[in-house]
Amino acid sequence: MTVTSEATSHWKGSLTEGSGTVALNSSGLGTFDINWKARSEGSTSVTTPEELIAAAHASCFSMAFSHALAENGTPPQSVDTTASVTFKPGTGITGSHLNVNAVIPGLSQEDFERIAADAKTNCPVSQALAGIEITLEATLA
Numbered sequence: 001m002t003v004t005s006e007a008t009s010h011w012k013g014s015l016t017e018g019s020g021t022v023a024l025n026s027s028g029l030g031t032f033d034i035n036w037k038a039r040s041e042g043s044t045s046v047t048t049p050e051e052l053i054a055a056a057h058a059s060c061f062s063m064a065f066s067h068a069l070a071e072n073g074t075p076p077q078s079v080d081t082t083a084s085v086t087f088k089p090g091t092g093i094t095g096s097h098l099n100v101n102a103v104i105p106g107l108s109q110e111d112f113e114r115i116a117a118d119a120k121t122n123c124p125v126s127q128a129l130a131g132i133e134i135t136l137e138a139t140l141a
Helices: 036-041 049-071 109-122 124-128
Strands: 007-012 019-024 031-035 078-088 092-103 133-140
Touching (some): 007 031, 031 036, 049 078, 049 092, 049 109, 049 124, 092 109, 109 124, 109 133
Parallel strands (some): 092 133
Antiparallel strands (some): 078 092
């Protein structure tokens, strides 16, 4: 089965003076504001394309890692992942850093690192982001 997910964006004005919104069509959460200033300077109240990519990368990695751990016979109690996606104006998206903390009883540090690295490489969002550097910092609790 193939699943297609959608988001919708509306923009008014020029890149630097304009603004817009983005809606995640499945969430029912309404719209999120977007603008160039937030994208190029950062913001705590306006989202960016990079924040949305970070959300996709963190959730995809957590799912892939959890699946691989279960296949290994060591399902996780919890996996907490933060993805930090870097944007440089004039260059574009330059990287994504995954920071994961997981509680996995009975798993050795060596197996933890191996399975986390494999999930980093093989989660579908990592594969879609293959043109940028993806780094991983993983902590086994």
